[in-house]
Amino acid sequence: MYLLGYDIGSSSVKVALVQTATGRAVGVAQHPADEMPIAAPQPDWAEQDPADWWAAACAATERLLAQTGVSPDDIVGIGIAYQMHGLVLLSESGEVLRPAIIWCDSRAVSIGDQAFAALGGDYCLAHMLNAPGNFTASKLRWVRENEPAIFAQIDKIMLPGDYIAYQMTADVRTTITGLSEGILWDFSDHSVAELLLKHYEIPERMLPALVPVFGIQGHLTAAAALALGLAPGIPIGYRAGDQPNNALSLNVLRPGEIAATGGTSGVVYAVTSQPTYDPLLRVNSFAHVNYTPENPLTGVLLCLNGAGSAYRWIRQLLGDTHLTYSELETMAATVAIGSEGLTVLPFGNGAERMLGNQNLGATLSGIQFNRHEPRHYYRAILEGIAFSFVKGTAVLRDLGIPVTLLRVGNDNLFQSAIFSNTVATLLDVTIEVISTTGAVGAAKAAGVAVGIYNSVEDALCEMDVVSQYVPQPSKEAYQAAFHRWEVLLQKK
Numbered sequence: 001m002y003l004l005g006y007d008i009g010s011s012s013v014k015v016a017l018v019q020t021a022t023g024r025a026v027g028v029a030q031h032p033a034d035e036m037p038i039a040a041p042q043p044d045w046a047e048q049d050p051a052d053w054w055a056a057a058c059a060a061t062e063r064l065l066a067q068t069g070v071s072p073d074d075i076v077g078i079g080i081a082y083q084m085h086g087l088v089l090l091s092e093s094g095e096v097l098r099p100a101i102i103w104c105d106s107r108a109v110s111i112g113d114q115a116f117a118a119l120g121g122d123y124c125l126a127h128m129l130n131a132p133g134n135f136t137a138s139k140l141r142w143v144r145e146n147e148p149a150i151f152a153q154i155d156k157i158m159l160p161g162d163y164i165a166y167q168m169t170a171d172v173r174t175t176i177t178g179l180s181e182g183i184l185w186d187f188s189d190h191s192v193a194e195l196l197l198k199h200y201e202i203p204e205r206m207l208p209a210l211v212p213v214f215g216i217q218g219h220l221t222a223a224a225a226l227a228l229g230l231a232p233g234i235p236i237g238y239r240a241g242d243q244p245n246n247a248l249s250l251n252v253l254r255p256g257e258i259a260a261t262g263g264t265s266g267v268v269y270a271v272t273s274q275p276t277y278d279p280l281l282r283v284n285s286f287a288h289v290n291y292t293p294e295n296p297l298t299g300v301l302l303c304l305n306g307a308g309s310a311y312r313w314i315r316q317l318l319g320d321t322h323l324t325y326s327e328l329e330t331m332a333a334t335v336a337i338g339s340e341g342l343t344v345l346p347f348g349n350g351a352e353r354m355l356g357n358q359n360l361g362a363t364l365s366g367i368q369f370n371r372h373e374p375r376h377y378y379r380a381i382l383e384g385i386a387f388s389f390v391k392g393t394a395v396l397r398d399l400g401i402p403v404t405l406l407r408v409g410n411d412n413l414f415q416s417a418i419f420s421n422t423v424a425t426l427l428d429v430t431i432e433v434i435s436t437t438g439a440v441g442a443a444k445a446a447g448v449a450v451g452i453y454n455s456v457e458d459a460l461c462e463m464d465v466v467s468q469y470v471p472q473p474s475k476e477a478y479q480a481a482f483h484r485w486e487v488l489l490q491k492k
Contacts, residue, residue: 001076002026002466003452004234005443006057008082008164009241010048010102011035011264015064016439019453020076023462025440027063031056035312039099044106044350044359047099050088050163054227057164061228072231078168078220079238079446081245081438082161084181087139088189090163090172097146100160104265104305108138109357111145116198121279123195127188129180129285129298132196134351141200141304147230157206161239166202168228168236169218174208180287181241187275190293197482213289214238214448214456237449242438243267244289244299249441250434251460253290255297258396260431262405262413265349266307266385268393270300270401282354282395289445290307300401302392306346306362307385308412313348314381318374329416332379337422338481341366342376343488344384354392361492379418381398386422387485393427406431409438410466416485420469421473425478435464 014030036056039047065072085103101107112133116124124131132138136159144151156172159182166172171280178395179185179192183297185206186193197204217236226231240248247259247269255273275298277285288299315321315328347355348362396403408414410433423430444459453459472478
C-alpha cells in the first residue's frame with residue numbers, strides 16, 4: 001500500500017509516493033520542470049490561475065505513476081500541502097471568479113494597517129496573534145473595495161489547498177489552521193474572527209465548513225480520479241499550509257523545535273506551547289498542524305520573501321540559466337567570505353514583515369567594475385539571503401524562543417554550503433539536513449487519518465539526517481560581512 005502527498009507551490013507542484021510498510025518515499029515528481037508563471041498586472045501584485053495548479057498536479061501525478069509503476073489501486077490516502085495566504089474566489093456554480101491573489105502579493109498592506117488601527121493593536125494580537133496585515137482576509141477586503149461586481153458573485157473563498165481538495169472531492173472545506181493563516185480565526189474565543197469579518201463587511205457564509213487537519217476530508221470523485229490517473233474513492237486525509245507542513249515533515253511538532261526552509265521565500269518556524277505573538281509585528285503566529293483549543297500549539301513564522309527568488313533572479317540576469325545551482329555554488333566558493341565588498345539586500349519580492357512591512361526593494365552595493373565577476377554576485381546573493389535569515393532569527397530569540405538546532409530539508413538553499421555555513425556560524429547553531437520533502441510529509445500525515453499510523457509522532461518517528469552544518473571555528477570574516485550588511489540595511 002502507498003500514500004500520496006502533494007505540495008502545491010507557487011513555483012511547481014511536487015508529488016510523492018510513500019510505501020506504508022517502510023515509511024520510505026519510493027518516488028517524487030514535480031511539474032513543471034521550470035516554474036509556473038506568476039502574473040503581476042500592477043507593481044507589487046502577484047496572481048496565479050488556480051487551474052494551473054490543478055493541471056500541474058495532474059501532470060506530476062501521471063509522471064510519478066509512470067516513474068514508479070505503482071498501481072493506483074494500491075494508494076490508500078492523499079495529503080495536501082499548499083502555498084499559504086492565497087485567495088481563491090468561487091461562485092455558487094463552482095466557477096473561479098478571478099486569478100488567485102497569492103502569498104507574495106502586497107496590494108492589501110494598507111487595508112490591513114487600517115484594520116489594525118481601527119480594531120486596536122491589543123485586540124488583534126490577543127485574539128488573532130497578528131495584525132490583519134497583507135493576509136487573506138485583507139486581500140478579500142481589497143476585492144470588495146476594488147472589484148465589487150466580482151465580490152457580489154462570491155459564494156465561498158478558499159486557500160490554495162482548499163481549492164485542490166475541492167477539485168479532488170467537490171467539497172468546499174477548510175481547517176482551523178487555514179483560517180488562522182488568513183487571520184480569520186479567533187484564538188481567544190476559539191471561533192471564526194467575527195469582529196474582523198464585521199469590520200471588513202465580509203459575510204461569514206463565505207467561509208467554508210471546517211474539517212480536521214488530520215481526518216477524512218472527502219473522497220476522490222470519479223472525475224478527479226480520471227484527471228489524475230488515480231482510482232476513485234481514495235480518501236483525502238490531511239491538508240496544511242506549506243510552512244506548518246514543512247515543520248511537520250521535519251518532525252517539528254513540539255515546543256522548542258525549529259524548522260527552516262530556503263525556497264522561493266525563506267522561513268524559520270518555531271513551535272510554542274501556547275498562543276504567542278510579537279508586539280512589534282515582525283513575525284506571524286498561526287495554529288500549528290496539531291493545534292487544538294485544548295492544546296494550543298502555535299507556529300511562530302518568520303518569513304523572508306526575498307530568498308530563492310533572489311538567487312533565481314541573479315542567475316537569469318547574468319544569463320547562466322544553463323548552469324546548475326551546484327555549478328553556481330562551485331563558482332561562488334572561489335570567492336572569499338564577504339564577496340570582496342559586494343553586498344546584497346535581497347528584499348525585492350514584496351513587503352518584508354520582519355522589516356515592519358516595508359517594501360524596500362533589493363540593493364546591490366559596493367560594485368567594482370574591474371573586480372567583481374559573476375562568481376562574486378552569486379556569493380553575495382547567498383550571503384545576503386543568509387544574513388536576512390540571521391537578522392530574522394534574532395526576532396525569535398527576542399521573544400524568548402530558544403534557537404539551538406535548525407532542522408531543514410535536503411533541498412533548496414540549504415544544499416549550499418556557503419549559505420548554510422554562514423547561517424550556522426552567525427547564529428551559533430547546528431543545522432540538521434533531513435532527507436524529506438513537504439510532499440512526503442503530507443503523504444505520511446494522511447496515513448494518520450486512514451489508520452496506517454497510530455499518531456502523527458508515530459508517522460514521523462524515523463528521520464534520515466543526511467548531513468550537518470556546525471558553526472565554523474573562525475567567525476571574524478562572517479561577522480565583518482554581516483556588520484557591513486546591517487549598516488547598509490540601516491541606511492534604507
